Structure formats: C-alpha cells, structure tokens
Amino acid sequence: MRKVVMTLILGAFLYPFTLSAQTENSPELQQIITSAGKFLSQNDFDNAAAMYTQAIRMAPENVALRRDLAYTYFLKKDLDRAKQTIEPVLNSSSADEQTFQLAAAIEQANGNFAKAKKIVSSGLDKFPNSGLLYNMKGNLLIVDAKNNSSALKEWNTGIQKEPAYPTNYYNAAKAYFQNGEYMWALIYAETFINLEPYTAKTVDMKRMLLDGYKKVFSQMSDNTLPEFNNSKSTQKQKNDFAGAFKQSINTNISTISDGFDVDNLTMLRTRFLVYWNNNFAQQYPQSLYTYQTRIVKNGHFNAYNQWLFGAVDNSQNFTAWATQFKDAIKSFEMWKQNNPYLPNVADEHPAK
Structure with missing residues (x-):
C-alpha cells in the first residue's frame, strides 16, 4: 500500500525545482548548488544530498536549500530523513508555500493523510490565496475519495484565488473530462x-x-427531432x-x-x-x-x-x-x- 501511495504522490506532486540560494553571493556556494541540481536531475540522490548538505553548512539559514535537501530525500523515498529535514523549517516563521506543500507530501507518502491535510490547512491559513496549496489539498482529497467532487472544489477555489497558477487547471480539466x-x-x-x-x-x-x-x-x-409545436423545447x-x-x-x-x-x-x-x-x-x-x-x-x-x-x-x-x-x-x-x-x-x- 505504501508503494502505491508513493507512486501516486510522485506522479501528482509538483515541486517547482529551481537553483537554491540565488541571493547568496559566494561563487563556491553557487557551484555546489549547481552540482546538486545536476545530480538531482540525473536521479543521483546520494550525491545530490551530499551537495545540498555541504551547501547548508555554508548557508544554514537558507530555507530553499533545506527544502531542496528534503525533496531529494523524498525522491529517494527516505521519508524519515525528508521529514527530519523539513520539520524545522515548517515549524519556523520562514516556512513558505513550497515548505507546506513538501511537508504535506511527505506525510501523505507515509500514509498520514490526516496530518498532511492539517499541514496544508495551516499553509492556507498563512497563504490564503495560494494556488499551489489548493492544488495540493485537491491531490490529498482525490487519493481516497469515491469521486472527484471534493478535489474539484479545491482546484476550482485555487483557480479563483490564483488564476495564473497552471496546475489546478490541469487537474480540474482531467476531472471534468472524466465526469x-x-x-x-x-x-x-x-x-x-x-x-x-x-x-x-x-x-x-x-x-x-x-x-x-x-x-x-x-x-x-x-x-432526434424536437417535439412538434412545442415552443418551450424549440x-x-x-x-x-x-x-x-x-x-x-x-x-x-x-x-x-x-x-x-x-x-x-x-x-x-x-x-x-x-x-x-x-x-x-x-x-x-x-x-x-x-x-x-x-x-x-x-x-x-x-x-x-x-x-x-x-x-x-x-x-x-x-x-x-x-x-x-x-x-x-x-x-x-x-x-x-x-x-x-x-x-x-x-x-x-x-x-x-
């Protein structure tokens, strides 16, 4: 069951990976981050994690680096280390939308759907117009629902709150086609x-x-012909x-x-x-x-x-x-x- 859930998450989960720590000025740090990104794109999770860990030692307050390390562990399916990495950020005032999204995905992969939903709800309390978090909420609801109505409601809300965020349209379009x-x-x-x-x-x-x-x-x-002499139908x-x-x-x-x-x-x-x-x-x-x-x-x-x-x-x-x-x-x-x-x-x- 855990394998099936992880497969669903990896298929639906969207983490918009970008190079971390763009505000950092150290050329050495940027080189390490670039290397980490290359390893990650090659599914070399061990080397990617090693690079991100080294980068965090150089920039310990950088939220994006810790999030990228947690995401690397998530992809590696090392969910315990992913959770340990993301939780300090999640519990801080620095937590952003992607932090809540990733933390919820980790809990979902562990089968903790209630906790995952609670994390997303907390994220929406902080970011009430986040299309990304409404998308995540819909993804959580679709996994164990008998139909897609509850998920559609969240995706539609995300569309209305943040119209320029694409993924809610993607999920909603597929659901409406299915319906x-x-x-x-x-x-x-x-x-x-x-x-x-x-x-x-x-x-x-x-x-x-x-x-x-x-x-x-x-x-x-x-x-089929319409009814004859029926103004209401014609x-x-x-x-x-x-x-x-x-x-x-x-x-x-x-x-x-x-x-x-x-x-x-x-x-x-x-x-x-x-x-x-x-x-x-x-x-x-x-x-x-x-x-x-x-x-x-x-x-x-x-x-x-x-x-x-x-x-x-x-x-x-x-x-x-x-x-x-x-x-x-x-x-x-x-x-x-x-x-x-x-x-x-x-x-x-x-x-x-």
Whole structure:
C-alpha cells in the first residue's frame, strides 16, 4: 500500500525545482548548488544530498536549500530523513508555500493523510490565496475519495484565488473530462496549455482538448427531432454560461459536418468566437475567449489551432503544414512570446 501511495504522490506532486540560494553571493556556494541540481536531475540522490548538505553548512539559514535537501530525500523515498529535514523549517516563521506543500507530501507518502491535510490547512491559513496549496489539498482529497467532487472544489477555489497558477487547471480539466463535463474540460485544458506551453503535461492536455471537442461534437450531433409545436423545447435557451456555450456551438456545428479535422475545427472555433462576442461576451466574461479574439485579429488563429491540435491529430499532416508555413509559425510564436495569456479573476467558473 505504501508503494502505491508513493507512486501516486510522485506522479501528482509538483515541486517547482529551481537553483537554491540565488541571493547568496559566494561563487563556491553557487557551484555546489549547481552540482546538486545536476545530480538531482540525473536521479543521483546520494550525491545530490551530499551537495545540498555541504551547501547548508555554508548557508544554514537558507530555507530553499533545506527544502531542496528534503525533496531529494523524498525522491529517494527516505521519508524519515525528508521529514527530519523539513520539520524545522515548517515549524519556523520562514516556512513558505513550497515548505507546506513538501511537508504535506511527505506525510501523505507515509500514509498520514490526516496530518498532511492539517499541514496544508495551516499553509492556507498563512497563504490564503495560494494556488499551489489548493492544488495540493485537491491531490490529498482525490487519493481516497469515491469521486472527484471534493478535489474539484479545491482546484476550482485555487483557480479563483490564483488564476495564473497552471496546475489546478490541469487537474480540474482531467476531472471534468472524466465526469463528462466537456465544456469546462475544454476551457481549463486550453488555459493550462497557454499557461504551461512546453511540458509533458502540455502534450497530455492537447490530446485531451482534441478528444474533448470530438466528445462535444458527438453530443451535438443528435439526430432526434424536437417535439412538434412545442415552443418551450424549440425556442427557450438555458440562461447560463453553459447554455450560452452550447448555443454558440450548436449554431455553428455545420462547419465540421463533413469531417473532423484541424481545418474544420479551426473554422468552428472562429465562428464560435464571432457568435460569442456578438451575443454573450459582455454577460459572461471569459478571458480565454478574449485572448482567442486577439489572436484572430492579429492573424494568427490558424497557426494557433495548428499548434494546439495539429501534431496530436495527425503528426504527418502537421509536419507537412509546418514545412509549408514556416513563417506563419515563427510569426505566431513571436507574437505569443510578447503577448502571454493571463487569466482574469472575473472569469466565469463552475462555482459561480
């Protein structure tokens, strides 16, 4: 059981490793930290731990160094030493969000779920707007829950508290897809891709985004006739964000009636935006659609959709397209680099 729990944690736990002690001026210390990072990236935990220990002797008050040493022991599955290393920091006024996250992960790996939850709650008392800690809280709840509703609540809260933190979108998107709630899966997956565009998780989200559109298309392609002479069933639209989304998709679904490919999906998304902006943009703010509209106005929407869907839909076709339109790709990438997407606290959310 302990092995299974550790596997789950190592798969879900996100510790944003960076070089420690960047404020320290000693070139020798920086060299040791760099060496420790290289050993850690090579899974050479013994040498990484030795380097971090040496660095801590040179900078004993550096929180990041102690946290990185504890993380090294965590990866090594030496949970006792990981706990011994992180606890003095956790119990001090210097404890930051990552300290609470790592301490909770260590307790979770030891099977102490109650204590792990207590640590995260203490962290949220200190950092009430921490997307990272809400993500950790959701991860703790999903392990032994019968469904993902409680975890989803925490991930959504994290999204609302800290919209620019990516991982809550990733976890929430997967949960909504699993639940068959494809609208939020689509929105959150694309949001994550834009916030974290170049990781293994990005590829995972791109596949899920494409699959989500296929699911939406299959749901919208119901050939059942509506009731005859029933104005309620034919005229009344559901008056909420989900209803607005469905109406905007339904109105333009004919764009992919002759096949589901990237070109047709791009056309659907283009017409969706036009319809959304004309009918719902003011009532239901959603910064992702605003960002998509900016991409359209700047002439990059085709390249953007190829970037999202091309490789995961058909890698051979995407390679041919990329070869033919090198300048379009380069222009889009430069534009995106200078115009990163930032979610807005006013965005619609499932909890609203």
